[in-house]
Amino acid sequence: xxxxxxxxxxxxxxxxxxxxxxxxxxxxxxxxxxxxxxxxxxxxxxxxxxxxxxxxxxxxxxxxxxxxxxxxxxxxxxxxxxxxxxxxxxxxxxxxxxxxxxxxxxxxxxxxxxxxxxxxxxxxxxxxxxxxxxxxxxxxxxxxxxxxxxxxxxxxxxxxxxxxxxxxxxxxxxxxxxxxxxxxxxxxxxxxxxxxxxxxxxxxxxxxxxxxxxxxxxxxxxxxxxxxxxxxxxxxxxxxxxxxxxxxxxxxxxxxxxxxxxxxxxxxxxxxxxxxxxxxxxxxxxxxxxxxxxxxxxxxxxxxxxxxxxxxxxxxxxxxxxxxxxxxxxxxxxxxxxxxxxxxxxxxx
Amino acid sequence: xxxxxxxxxxxxxxxxxxxxxxxxxxxxxxxxxxxxxxxxxxxxxxxxxxxxxxxxxxxxxxxxxxxxxxxxxxxxxxxxxxxxxxxxxxxxxxxxxxxxxxxxxxxxxxxxxxxxxxxxxxxxxxxxxxxxxxxxxxxxxxxxxxxxxxxxxxxxxxxxxxxxxxxxxxxxxxxxxxxxxxxxxxxxxxxxxxxxxxxxxxxxxxxxxxxxxxxxxxxxxxxxxxxxxxxxxxxxxxxxxxxxxxxxxxxxxxxxxxxxxxxxxxxxxxxxxxxxxxxxxxxxxxxxxxxxxxxxxxxxxxxxxxxxxxxxxxxxxxxxxxxxxxxxxxxxxxxxxxxxxxxxxxxxxxxxxxxxxxxxxxxxxxxxxxxxxxxxxxxxxxxxxxxxxxxxxxxxxxxxxxxxxxxxxxxxxxxxxxxxxxxxxxxxxxxxxxxxxxxxxxxxxxxxxxxxxxxxxxxxxxxxxxxxxxxxxxxxxxxxxxxxxxxxxxxxxxxxxxxxxxxxxxxxxxxxxxxxxxxxxxxxxxxxxxxxxxxxxxxxxxxxxxxxxxxxxxxxxxxxxxxxxxxxxxxxxxxxxxxxxxxxxxxxxxxxxxxxxxxxxx
Numbered sequence: 001x002x003x004x005x006x007x008x009x010x011x012x013x014x015x016x017x018x019x020x021x022x023x024x025x026x027x028x029x030x031x032x033x034x035x036x037x038x039x040x041x042x043x044x045x046x047x048x049x050x051x052x053x054x055x056x057x058x059x060x061x062x063x064x065x066x067x068x069x070x071x072x073x074x075x076x077x078x079x080x081x082x083x084x085x086x087x088x089x090x091x092x093x094x095x096x097x098x099x100x101x102x103x104x105x106x107x108x109x110x111x112x113x114x115x116x117x118x119x120x121x122x123x124x125x126x127x128x129x130x131x132x133x134x135x136x137x138x139x140x141x142x143x144x145x146x147x148x149x150x151x152x153x154x155x156x157x158x159x160x161x162x163x164x165x166x167x168x169x170x171x172x173x174x175x176x177x178x179x180x181x182x183x184x185x186x187x188x189x190x191x192x193x194x195x196x197x198x199x200x201x202x203x204x205x206x207x208x209x210x211x212x213x214x215x216x217x218x219x220x221x222x223x224x225x226x227x228x229x230x231x232x233x234x235x236x237x238x239x240x241x242x243x244x245x246x247x248x249x250x251x252x253x254x255x256x257x258x259x260x261x262x263x264x265x266x267x268x269x270x271x272x273x274x275x276x277x278x279x280x281x282x283x284x285x286x287x288x289x290x291x292x293x294x295x296x297x298x299x300x301x302x303x304x305x306x307x308x309x310x311x312x313x314x315x316x317x318x319x320x321x322x323x324x325x326x327x328x329x330x331x332x333x334x335x336x337x338x339x340x341x342x343x344x345x346x347x348x349x
Numbered sequence: 350x351x352x353x354x355x356x357x358x359x360x361x362x363x364x365x366x367x368x369x370x371x372x373x374x375x376x377x378x379x380x381x382x383x384x385x386x387x388x389x390x391x392x393x394x395x396x397x398x399x400x401x402x403x404x405x406x407x408x409x410x411x412x413x414x415x416x417x418x419x420x421x422x423x424x425x426x427x428x429x430x431x432x433x434x435x436x437x438x439x440x441x442x443x444x445x446x447x448x449x450x451x452x453x454x455x456x457x458x459x460x461x462x463x464x465x466x467x468x469x470x471x472x473x474x475x476x477x478x479x480x481x482x483x484x485x486x487x488x489x490x491x492x493x494x495x496x497x498x499x500x501x502x503x504x505x506x507x508x509x510x511x512x513x514x515x516x517x518x519x520x521x522x523x524x525x526x527x528x529x530x531x532x533x534x535x536x537x538x539x540x541x542x543x544x545x546x547x548x549x550x551x552x553x554x555x556x557x558x559x560x561x562x563x564x565x566x567x568x569x570x571x572x573x574x575x576x577x578x579x580x581x582x583x584x585x586x587x588x589x590x591x592x593x594x595x596x597x598x599x600x601x602x603x604x605x606x607x608x609x610x611x612x613x614x615x616x617x618x619x620x621x622x623x624x625x626x627x628x629x630x631x632x633x634x635x636x637x638x639x640x641x642x643x644x645x646x647x648x649x650x651x652x653x654x655x656x657x658x659x660x661x662x663x664x665x666x667x668x669x670x671x672x673x674x675x676x677x678x679x680x681x682x683x684x685x686x687x688x689x690x691x692x693x694x695x696x697x698x699x700x701x702x703x704x705x706x707x708x709x710x711x712x713x714x715x716x717x718x719x720x721x722x723x724x725x726x727x728x729x730x731x732x733x734x735x736x737x738x739x740x741x742x743x744x745x746x747x748x749x750x751x752x753x754x755x756x757x758x759x760x761x762x763x764x765x766x767x768x769x770x771x772x773x774x775x776x777x778x779x780x781x782x783x784x785x786x787x788x789x790x791x792x793x794x795x796x797x798x799x800x801x802x803x804x805x806x807x808x809x810x811x812x813x814x815x816x817x818x819x820x821x822x823x824x825x826x827x828x829x830x831x832x833x834x835x836x837x838x839x840x841x842x843x844x845x846x847x848x849x850x851x852x853x854x855x856x857x858x859x860x861x862x863x864x865x866x867x868x869x870x871x872x873x874x875x876x877x878x879x880x881x882x883x884x885x886x887x888x889x890x891x892x893x894x895x896x897x898x899x900x901x902x903x904x905x906x907x908x909x910x911x912x913x914x915x916x917x918x919x920x921x922x923x924x925x926x927x928x929x930x931x932x933x934x935x936x937x938x939x940x941x942x943x944x945x946x947x948x949x950x951x
Contacts, residue, residue, distance in 0.1 A: 234899060
């Protein structure tokens, strides 16, 4: 078994505006099963950060427990990283973000970590609109513990042994829209053309951005009856392609057909959307809920940018916290002294 | 694009750049792995089977494999293939019991080989074990041809040369040395069933400028001078020597001159440095022996006083290319005089066939060269064959060996009453290297070591005695490290379309971004739309059939694939596999020859 990726890269590999190559954004060699969708998502994150010219040390990767939560070891080895407790990544992310608002927070979670043990934490981090990108690597099963059904497994979809799932699935994208998320996208690990611009848009979004990425488990949930297999997702996928155009860049389209809609992000970058239904307004919660519900009923999977609320107030705005990260303040600013403590205590009496 | 036909042996052969570039198609990665495994004798025999002179070539080959080496495209320098070959030769055990022997009873057919250089010796090696009676003619007292007379002893020790020449002569070859053939007709009249002519390009070019005749005794023709030194007819030269010419012969002349009395030796070349024909390493070695190389100087005259050479006058030129890329040497007006006691002219060599009667039925064409078939090496007289430098002009040892193998096939077919153009396809084998879930039988890890330099003896020691070999060869530890630099390009990435689930795992893991999944298109468009556009047109694209799920195709640019096996390691379905490809050029006497004619169509 190979533990080290060869050091050589393509001699024509491009360099980004920081003078870095894609190699600077890579991590260790994956120990996940061969063919796992999660590895494709890691590769998409690498591409997105490389193309966005992000300094790796300006990123904090956070995760819970599970196959998905191992993946921060496989990308951005030059970034901050916290592999936290099962289902508790949102709390750690909230704490880190409040202490240092200058970093880019990328949370990696799975359907177990988010929709089962972590559902409570998930709902609250969404409604607090913490400024972070939260990627769920959703394969409908607990791959790390031999493939039991997870809470996102579709009703009627059998596991590898053939047992049918009797319970109703949690649609994390719809849940997030319901509880106040300001950016919700759905994608597929096998469609990087859509996934990479979505990750870029999510990172550029100010506020909480959820990406529910269907990521087939080749070992336990890629059989012909599964609704989370490569083949099924490819057949059921109704994709709304996305282009991400960073600020100050000429707009060039990847897709042939004209864009149906353009969304300008707070930093001046533009998200262009294609092939959407005419009556679908992605800035309207109700419209997004109706569209996703409609396609789900038809047995289809609607992927793309599902909902966005621009100009929302993220958690720092709501709390009115200091503009600078705590690590840039001196002791005097961080500890204003006993007189201030006394006055606070007095205010609480 | 149409899906790649990997059943065509040439497709994967071309991926093994070194082997493909080698005129004899020696399976380079195969023997490098054997060297890494410490199996020097086996590595030697893989070589010997293909190129006949591993010890000689491991020191003197022109190495067309090294500029082709894929390693040179992913980092600075190619694998030191040639010097690894020498390691196999230096460290082998006794191999005599492994060599083929002539059968006790011959087949009754007699073949004459004229010239005892690498081409003829290769023909002898291939035909003697088949029972042919081989008569080998040469005007020199020993075999080896130009390998002995032109390659200086400090690059090729006589024991190495003798050993490999004797491997062949000991197969029961009838030696007719010190026999100059002055008439081909007389040879044919002796009733040979076939004659092979491997007489090289024995005539050194001369330089007809003023003063040439007047100081004849101080002016030498390079290859003749080297031969005189080699056979010890000559053992000294003046202190100040000019060598004219920019090829490998010039490099051998100047370095030899430094060893037999030349104190101030200069190489003067008409053209610019970049166009010099000498191999880069030979130029380096000459410079290291304090020999300046002076470019853009066109010889004008030999300057003498009453026949005593004083030096040479040169016209300094600028090299100018016109719009069509034609080169012109434009005099700058400046003239330069270099003092010299002796001059060696090494500006090229030609074929010369004064001994072949022109009424024998052998057609001669342009430049008075025989008309020789490029595949069969047969002349227009059907029982006369040519090979080596004698066939198409000066090349090198490894080309002569390749010619010899092919000529031997032709002679064998011809004397078996078969068509000489009815040649067998190469032997090919393709075997999975998978040993476990994630285990390969080859060392798939890619070493990042830089190329290891070959140690040399000190300059003082080397210049004192022309018989001291300059290069010392790798010791086995360094050889192992150098061998590990080989990318194992013969372990092919083999793709099975029907197994692919398009999970992208191979795309994500590939260190050099070779693998793509995209909609099919014509080749120029595909080359452009890859993740890393495929700019090298001589490197093929490996294209699959339409994939089951999306009807896209897999397109792999072979150019900088590291053959690390990670695509196959990360493939969940085994759609990618690493398979060792073995390609061997079919030699004379293949058992399929007469028994099953259907096998001969490729």
